[in-house]
Amino acid sequence: MSISHESMVATDRRLPGDLAMWFFILAELTVFAILILAFAVAQWLSPDLFRESRAALDSSIGLALTLSLLTSGLFAALSVEQVRNDQSRRAAVLLAAALISACIYVVLKLNEYSHLSALGLGLEHNTFFTLYWILTGFHFLHVLLGMVILGWMAERCRRRAYSVGDCAGLESGVLYWHMVDMVWVLLFPLVYIIN
Amino acid sequence: MSASIVLILCWLGLAALTTTTVLLGSAGSTLLLGASVLAVALVKAWLISDGFMELRHAPSMWRMLLFCWPLVMAGGVLLTLAL
Numbered sequence: 600m601s602i603s604h605e606s607m608v609a610t611d612r613r614l615p616g617d618l619a620m621w622f623f624i625l626a627e628l629t630v631f632a633i634l635i636l637a638f639a640v641a642q643w644l645s646p647d648l649f650r651e652s653r654a655a656l657d658s659s660i661g662l663a664l665t666l667s668l669l670t671s672g673l674f675a676a677l678s679v680e681q682v683r684n685d686q687s688r689r690a691a692v693l694l695a696a697a698l699i700s701a702c703i704y705v706v707l708k709l710n711e712y713s714h715l716s717a718l719g720l721g722l723e724h725n726t727f728f729t730l731y732w733i734l735t736g737f738h739f740l741h742v743l744l745g746m747v748i749l750g751w752m753a754e755r756c757r758r759r760a761y762s763v764g765d766c767a768g769l770e771s772g773v774l775y776w777h778m779v780d781m782v783w784v785l786l787f788p789l790v791y792i793i794n
Numbered sequence: 795m796s797a798s799i800v801l802i803l804c805w806l807g808l809a810a811l812t813t814t815t816v817l818l819g820s821a822g823s824t825l826l827l828g829a830s831v832l833a834v835a836l837v838k839a840w841l842i843s844d845g846f847m848e849l850r851h852a853p854s855m856w857r858m859l860l861f862c863w864p865l866v867m868a869g870g871v872l873l874t875l876a877l
Contacts, residue, residue: 614852621856628863636870643874650823658816665812673805676846680797777846784838785867787812788831792819793875 615679616771624778627741631782634737638730638789645726650794652727655720657711661791664707665783668742671700672780675749675773678756682766687759690769694753697776701746708739731790738786741779748772804845811838828875832868839864 614621642649674697681690715721715728722732752772755761761769811834818831843860844850850857 612851612853614856615848625859632863632867635867639871639874643877658819662812662816666809669805669808669812672842672846673801676801677798680801774847777842780846781839781842781864784835784842785864788815788819788835789871792815792831793828793871794819794823 615767616774617767620771620774624774627778628782631738631785634730634734635785635789638734641726641730646794648725649727652720652725652731653791653794655715655718656731656791658791660707660711661787664704665787667700667703667707668780668783671697671704671749672777674700675776678752679766679770679773682756682761682769683763685763687756687761690761691753691756694749694756698746698749698753701742701749704742705739705746708735708742734786735790738779738782741782745776745779748775800845804841807841808838811841825875829872832872836864836868 674693678690678693678697681687681693720728722729749772752769756769815831815834818827818834821827840861843864844857847860849860
């Protein structure tokens with residue numbers, strides 16, 4: 600009698616990736632939590648300033664940024680499935696697609712940064728933009744690091760360095776990328792949407 | 795249902811919810827709309843943690859721990875909006 604993959608997983612709960620990566624993710628989320636709550640408290644103290652400053656941001660750009668990150672996350676998650684199905688080459692292609700989608704995020708974000716800089720809305724303009732640059736800039740650095748990891752994992756997949764029983768490194772790298780996604784999911788409404 | 799189909803469904807849900815967020819944001823700036831936007835963000839965070847990060851198959855403690863983060867963030871932001 601065969602036992603399905605799903606039923607085996609249901610009886611044997613497993614944390615994907617390395618435990619160290621989960622502790623790293625928790626530490627990163629704690630830092631982002633401090634920044635997000637600082638932004639929310641500053642908004643509470645100066646609601647009018649935040650409403651006026653937020654008008655300089657384009658929510659449709661925020662939408663495009665979010666969709667590019669989420670699409671990249673989907674490709675990265677699908678790549679793990681392909682390695683588990685012993686299809687490393689397909690996984691490499693999917694990771695390359697994740698990288699391209701992340702590049703769209705980077706281009707859009709750099710355009711937004713240059714547009715705001717041209718308008719004189721830099722780090723020292725007011726409290727909103729100080730927090731905007733710190734919060735989104737810190738997240739942007741995480742995106743860049745994630746892209747390096749995606750590229751490195753794509754190359755390892757191409758060389759068939761991961762296998763069905765040995766893909767914890769790939770899972771850990773992809774988990775980091777999903778953490779970047781999760782943080783953005785909270786940042787996007789806070790920075791671009793909620794008045 | 796295969797794992798790949800689950801991931802694609804998660805992405806479709808995330809894309810639809812992201813569009814909903816923008817629509818809610820352009821509808822006005824009441825506390826109810828702000829709370830709705832945060833609730834949508836919470837569902838998106840759950841789709842990422844349970845779907846993309848596969849925490850639905852993980853020990854309950856880790857699942858709860860990762861879901862507590864967006865919950866505390868959304869709660870904190872909502873509190874500052876309501877005060």
